[in-house]
Amino acid sequence: MTLLDTYEHTLIPTFAVPPRVMVKGEGAYLWDADGTRYLDLLAGIACVGLGHANPLIAQVIAEQAATLGHVSNLFATPTQIHLAERLTGLLGHRARVFFTNSGTEANEAGFKLTRLTGRTKVVAAEGSFHGRTMGALALTWTEKYRRPFEPLPGEVVFVPYGDAAALEAAVDNETAAILLEPIQGENGVIVPPDGYLQAARAIADKHGALLWLDEVQSGMGRTGAWFAHTHEGIVPDIVTLAKALGNGFPIGAVLATGEAATLFTPGSHGTTFGGNALACRVGLAVIEQMEPLLPQIRATGEWLMGELSALAGVASVRGRGLFIGVVLEDPVAQVLAAKALDKGIILNAPRPDVIRLVPPLIVTQQDLALLLEAWPTLWKEALHG
């Protein structure tokens, strides 16, 4: 029995059996059980921004675990309070925070918060992904994820993403919130037209609805800014975060600004683990280390997008910072990713014709040259199946 045979017989098959067992990481690289090295351009799905086995993160985890890990929300800890201060400070506008353990839990909390407006309708986008728990699933567009679990909490209306007129037509005075990803991740890194979030802000204001941005994937440095929406100069009412906030350690957060920050009151929502001292210590260390990296993330992303555009088989490249979708001329992304894995490069294919690049944010041009050099061969091989 190999380890993967055991995997197959012991794990509930919600995921396909993975192609490799990974045993070690360092920076932008992973090693499998056979000792093969991989350049990781997926980073645990946009989570491990500061790199695998980051020594400073490992150190704070060890120190905090040896000091105080968990006391429940019946008590406060300094790390929780300090992270709350730091994170709300990044957003400003009298923001407050509720901590969770994941993105889907952050969205679940966000969804409950919208109900406290006294309205129930939420307008979300086609192609959206917000998570897999019942509430987050109700907000997720993908039919095949939703259908087997219906009835889900209503009333969610989906409109084409990036289309301000469609949003305007769907939002009314019964609408509790507009929910959007500033850049859609699971849908293949879709960047909406400039001005879309500003339009969404204006539409929400006109109808007294909340503007809720799911920055679980796009936030915490991925685009070279703390939040992808900063680019449009707007202030959302709710922002949900997770992924890169923990560098792989489970933590999520709901930030609410202004009036939205006053909707939850004692007893409205809760969590046992959320906001524990250990997770919050990691969040703090992530913010400290990420801050000086932001300009470099933008520069590396711009350079990489330029290089990718010139490659064989690339129809177009879209994204911001190190949140990049490579659109292929043929729908061979799945095969290309499999060929890349065999050559020691981890790629992800969220759509048949799209390769998503969400590498560790510390990745260098030298690391990325491995992909650029391998690409012509990968493309040729992918075309031949």
Ligand SMILES: *Cc1c(COP(=O)(O)O)cnc(C)c1O
């Ligand atoms: C990953 C993701 C989620 C779900 O987060 P989990 O931590 O997997 O629960 C929600 N929204 C977006 C935009 C995501 O990318």
